[in-house]
Amino acid sequence: MPDPQKDIIRLRKEIAEHDRLYYKDALPEIDDQAYDRLKVELAELEAAMPEFNSDTSPTQSVGDDRLDAFESYRHRKPMLSLDNTYNTDELIDFGQRLYKRFPGKSLTYLVEPKIDGVAVSLTYEYGKLIRAVSRGNGVEGDDITPNVRGIRGLPESIANAPETLEVRGEIYMRHSEFERINSEREAQGQALYANPRNLAAGTIKLLDAAEARNRQLDIVLYGIGACEPRNYFTAQSEIQENLKNWHFPVLEKYWLANGIEDAWKCIEELDRIRPKFTYPTDGAVVKLDDFMLQEEAGYTSKAPRWAIAYKFEAEREETLLKEISLQIGRTGVVTPVAILEPVQLAGTTVSRATLHNEDEIQRKDIRAGDTVLVQKAGEIIPQILSVNLDKRPADSQPFSFEKHLKTLGLEAEREPSQAAWRIISKDDPIRQQRSLQHFASRACMDIENLGTAVIEQIVARGLVKNLADLYSLTEAQLLDLDKFAEKSAKNLISALEVSKRRELWQLIHGLGIPHVGKQSAKDLEAKFNSLEAIASATEESLEAIDGIGSIMAQSIHAWFADVDNRILIEQLKAHGLNLNSARQEDGTGILAGKTVVLTGSLPTLSRDEATQMIEAAGGRTSSSVSKKTDFVLAGEATGTKYVKAKKLKVSILDERAFRELLK
Ligand code: IVH
Numbered sequence: 001m002p003d004p005q006k007d008i009i010r011l012r013k014e015i016a017e018h019d020r021l022y023y024k025d026a027l028p029e030i031d032d033q034a035y036d037r038l039k040v041e042l043a044e045l046e047a048a049m050p051e052f053n054s055d056t057s058p059t060q061s062v063g064d065d066r067l068d069a070f071e072s073y074r075h076r077k078p079m080l081s082l083d084n085t086y087n088t089d090e091l092i093d094f095g096q097r098l099y100k101r102f103p104g105k106s107l108t109y110l111v112e113p114k115i116d117g118v119a120v121s122l123t124y125e126y127g128k129l130i131r132a133v134s135r136g137n138g139v140e141g142d143d144i145t146p147n148v149r150g151i152r153g154l155p156e157s158i159a160n161a162p163e164t165l166e167v168r169g170e171i172y173m174r175h176s177e178f179e180r181i182n183s184e185r186e187a188q189g190q191a192l193y194a195n196p197r198n199l200a201a202g203t204i205k206l207l208d209a210a211e212a213r214n215r216q217l218d219i220v221l222y223g224i225g226a227c228e229p230r231n232y233f234t235a236q237s238e239i240q241e242n243l244k245n246w247h248f249p250v251l252e253k254y255w256l257a258n259g260i261e262d263a264w265k266c267i268e269e270l271d272r273i274r275p276k277f278t279y280p281t282d283g284a285v286v287k288l289d290d291f292m293l294q295e296e297a298g299y300t301s302k303a304p305r306w307a308i309a310y311k312f313e314a315e316r317e318e319t320l321l322k323e324i325s326l327q328i329g330r331t332g333v334v335t336p337v338a339i340l341e342p343v344q345l346a347g348t349t350v351s352r353a354t355l356h357n358e359d360e361i362q363r364k365d366i367r368a369g370d371t372v373l374v375q376k377a378g379e380i381i382p383q384i385l386s387v388n389l390d391k392r393p394a395d396s397q398p399f400s401f402e403k404h405l406k407t408l409g410l411e412a413e414r415e416p417s418q419a420a421w422r423i424i425s426k427d428d429p430i431r432q433q434r435s436l437q438h439f440a441s442r443a444c445m446d447i448e449n450l451g452t453a454v455i456e457q458i459v460a461r462g463l464v465k466n467l468a469d470l471y472s473l474t475e476a477q478l479l480d481l482d483k484f485a486e487k488s489a490k491n492l493i494s495a496l497e498v499s500k501r502r503e504l505w506q507l508i509h510g511l512g513i514p515h516v517g518k519q520s521a522k523d524l525e526a527k528f529n530s531l532e533a534i535a536s537a538t539e540e541s542l543e544a545i546d547g548i549g550s551i552m553a554q555s556i557h558a559w560f561a562d563v564d565n566r567i568l569i570e571q572l573k574a575h576g577l578n579l580n581s582a583r584q585e586d587g588t589g590i591l592a593g594k595t596v597v598l599t600g601s602l603p604t605l606s607r608d609e610a611t612q613m614i615e616a617a618g619g620r621t622s623s624s625v626s627k628k629t630d631f632v633l634a635g636e637a638t639g640t641k642y643v644k645a646k647k648l649k650v651s652i653l654d655e656r657a658f659r660e661l662l663k
Contacts, residue, residue, distance in 0.1 A: 004045050008052050011042040015058040023065035026201035028194075031375060031383070032282065033314060036084065060301050062138040065118075069207055069623055070142035071599065071639025075121055076166055076226030079135045081302045082285060084309035088264065091286070094308045095260025098288065101297060107288060110236045111255040111266040112222055113274060114283035114309050117170030118201045120148060121225055127161040129154070130636075131601060134204065138302070143600070143639065146209035146607035151219045158246040162232050166225030167248065172279045173200040177216045184441065194383065196280055207623040208519055209607040214443075220279055221248040235289045252277050256289065267310055283311035316375045318388060319343040323368045324355065324399055326408065328430045330438035331514045332423035334405070334412055336361060338372070338384060345376040353382045357419040358401045369393045417551070422514075426466070426564060432459050435512050439467050443518050444510030445499040449492040457481045466564075467511070468571030471496060504531065504581045507572075513559045515552045523548060524556075526620040531569060531579040535560040546622050589618025590662060597625050599642055600635030602655045610658075617662055625650060633658050 015038050022028040028035070043059045046052065054060070062081040066072055085091060098107055119135040132148035133141040148154070151171065178196040193199040199215070206212040221243050224233065233239055237256060244250045253273070255266035267284040274281045288294050288306040297306040320341040327335045336355040343350050353374060355361050366372065366384060371391035376382040401421055405412045410428065412421045423431045436455045440447040450470075458464040463477055473496070478489035508531070509521035516524070527545050528534045534542075534556070542553035559565055573579055596614050598607055598621060605613070610633060611621050625632060625644040631651040634642055645652050653661065 004049050005052055008042065008045050008049065011038060011045070012054075012057055014038060015042060019058060019063045023063045023201075024067060026198045026205070028198065031314060031385075032311070033086070036086070036311070055301075062135070062302055064137040065134050065201070065205075066136045066140065066142050067205060068640075070144065070205070071641065072136060072140045073131065073133045073143050073639075074140045075133065075136075075138075076123075076164070079119060079121060079138050079141070079168065079225065080299065080304060081138070082307055082309040083300075083303045084283070084311050086311050086313060088310075091264065091267075091308065091310050092260060094286070095263070098297060098306070099260075102293060105293075106258060107260075107293070108290065109257045109260065109263045110240075110287045110289045111257055111263050111270065112251055112285045112287070113253070113270055113277065113279075113281040114285045114311070115170040115172060115220055115222075116197050116280040116282040117172030117220070118197065118204060120144070120169060120171050120204070120219070122148070122154075122167045122169075122221075124158060124161055124165045124167060126163060127158050129156050142205070144204045145601045147204045147206060147212040147217075148219075149606060150213060151217050153249040154219050155247050158248075161246065162227050162229060164226065164228040166227070167221050167243070168223040168225055169219055169221035169248075170279070171200055171204055171217055171219050172196065173203070173215070173217055174278060175280075181215060184443075210611060211519060213608065218279065219249055220251060222251055234291050236287050236291070236294075237289050257286075260286075271312055281312075282314075283309050285309050314375050315345045316373055316385065317343045317345055318371050318373055319350075321366065321368060321370045321372045321384070324361070324366070324404070326404060326410070328410075328423060328428070328434060330434040330512050332412070332428070332431045332434075333514075334401075334410070334421040334423065336399075336401070338366070340372075340374065343374060345374065345382065348376070350374060350376060350382045353384050355384065358414070358421065359419050361399050361401075365398065367392070367396050367399050369396050429459050432465060435467065436464065436470070438512050439470075439510040441510075444506050445502050446506070447492075447499045448495040449488065450495065453483070454481065454492070466568055466571075468568055468575060471500070471572075471575035471577075500575065500577045502578065504529075504578065507531065507577065507579070508534070511559075511565075511568075513556055515555045520548060520552060525581050529581040535566070535569065546624060546626070589616070591617040591619025591630075594619040594630040595622050595628055596620070597622055597629050597632045597641060597645070597650075599632055599639065599645075602633070602635040605655060610655075613658075613662060 018028065018030060018035055018038070039059060042057070046057065046059060062079070121133050121135070121141065122129060123131045123133070129149070131143060132145045134144050135141050148171070149156070173196040175196060178193070178199055181199060182193055193202070200217060203212050203215045203217055222240070224239055227233065233242070240250060240254060255269070257263040257266050263286050267286070270284050286308050288297060294304065294306040297304070299305060322339045322341060325337050325339050327337055329335060336357065338353040338355050340351050340353060355366060364384065364387060366387055369392070371388040373385045373388065374382050375385050405421065411424045413424055414421045425431070433455050436459070437452060439445055440450040440455070458473070458481070463473060464470055473493070475489045475493055478484050478492060479486065503525070505518070505521040505525040508516065508524055509518050523545050524534050528537060537557070539553045539557045542548055542556050543550055569579070591614055596619050598610055602610060614621055622629065625641050625648065627648055629645070629650045631653050632641060632645040634652050634654060642652065
């Protein structure tokens with residue numbers, strides 16, 4: 001017996017879980033279309049059974065991206081959602097409704113691209129950018145000012161502006177930047193981001209603004225929220241003009257249409273030209289242009305009645321999965337990749353798709369020889385959505401990770417608590433290559449002239465087996481390699497020499513200890529000051545560090561307990577590498593040993609600048625307030641960190657007092 005009430009409850013729960021994955025974790029598990037279908041299903045059931053309606057249903061709200069680590073601010077004007085459709089008839093219905101509402105009026109619509117980014121609201125007071133807030137739950141969002149300031153092209157101040165202005169738009173990441181970050185992650189054996197939107201969403205919520213700035217974000221503005229004085233603008237198209245005159249990055253193209261049929265023609269044109277835009281788009285937004293008419297048309301609880309989003313279907317094609325190949329990352333993590341019969345999707349040829357890990361393959365029961373449905377929407381990395389079981393060959397076999405590894409002669413194991421298989425043998429040449437690539441990369445020892453081509457050769461010739469062997473390379477050995485002349489050999493030797501003096505965290509990061517990224521490497525340096533101290537630290541003392549959890553603590557401890565790694569460290573020491581924190585040597589700064597928490601926007605200093613000043617004075621920053629915090633450096637703040645500092649009686653300094661202290 002169908003039980004609609006049960007279905008409503010199930011769907012609400014399911015959608016709430018997908019909302020959490022999308023808004024809070026930036027790691028959605030289903031694509032937009034599948035998500036929108038769940039919502040339509042729920043809305044239909046709710047319409048049929050109004051007695052079960054609830055204000056908390058996901059059909060009545062806009063999701064929530066707020067995280068505990070951030071302070072929340074209330075939007076002066078709520079950030080609403082849009083009703084959306086994939087269906088032309090529904091677009092025409094939308095036009096009909098407005099036509100009936102305003103009989104005999106010729107209605108002008110503005111047709112804009114719908115940008116597939118992360119919504120943001122920027123507050124300008126007297127022309128100065130004072131705050132950037134995420135959409136949050138539509139009413140209140142997270143203060144992400146430090147991560148937003150400095151986004152390319154975003155003006156800090158605007159001339160001849162209204163007293164108070166909320167400017168709204170989307171933060172996004174260009175495809176080239178998305179690919180750069182993902183290929184770095186791939187080289188380091190880290191999980192890949194599925195699409196630029198997730199990566200942009202993850203980046204604006206990084207606690208370390210410096211880290212966020214290592215990733216290039218972009219922004220485009222298309223609307224306003226609150227504005228004082230009111231009635232400053234009279235139409236949406238006027239906003240576009242004003243934003244442009246204030247030098248905001250704006251929509252590359254928008255259309256004014258007379259009536260909904262005309263709007264549809266504009267949408268078709270948009271679909272044709274959108275691959276040329278710098279931002280990813282997933283549809284069109286059709287808005288009544290005139291603000292007076294907008295107000296008259298009004299709002300539902302979550303969306304305006306004067307606008308609708310028409311979304312484009314993602315492109316999908318069936319193709320043959322020829323084989324599942326295994327790739328190896330810097331720590332020996334094995335990532336499965338689907339090798340496909342090339343297929344045209346969203347303007348590019350797709351011949352590979354990541355399969356993430358063993359569990360993902362099992363969940364979808366993906367096998368070599370299968371015909372699979374591949375999708376490429378905003379995603380650069382194509383995804384395999386499902387297998388067409390009707391086309392599965394009779395002799396098809398489930399994919400076995402274990403067997404496949406054996407056939408390749410790779411010895412790997414999978415920890416029960418983890419999704420990934422990892423190569424055990426350190427002698428595996430591919431593993432050696434990945435580990436060297438990581439060590440030499442910019443975020444680690446930054447060794448110029450040590451690229452992939454060189455690494456491949458020195459490993460293949462057995463010249464370098466571990467990281468320390470790099471420092472035994474001689475000019476004569478290098479001259480023997482392909483494309484090496486005296487000058488390039490000399491350059492590499494001197495780059496290696498320079499790398500010996502890198503900061504301790506760069507070395508820690510470069511060692512490739514599983515789970516230890518750049519920020520954790522910095523935290524380890526700040527706490528222990530030397531590689532030897534880290535090597536002899538107990539799991540408990542590692543876990544006591546803010547930001548280091550039990551898995552990472554275990555992993556660090558196990559890494560240093562490994563005899564080969566102990567030998568490696570002795571070798572690095574013998575080669576004269578810096579194994580100590582530079583800060584320890586001149587640990588006389590006024591903030592030596594002190595932990596500072598930053599909160600709110602400071603009047604003149606950016607978060608980066610304040611962090612640098614703290615570090616230069618020997619201190620370190622932390623993201624959360626605890627009893628161990630020495631003081632909180634607070635901007636204009638009333639948020640949670642401020643409250644917690646008050647509660648724990650931790651001193652709170654403003655920028656002026658902080659500058660005084662450093663004098
Ligand atoms: S107007 C009250 N215009 O899509 C209406 N939104 O699905 C406010 N979006 O919350 C939105 N491009 O984050 C509008 N040209 C555009 C847009 C756009 C992307 C986002 C925005 C909105 C969401 C709704």
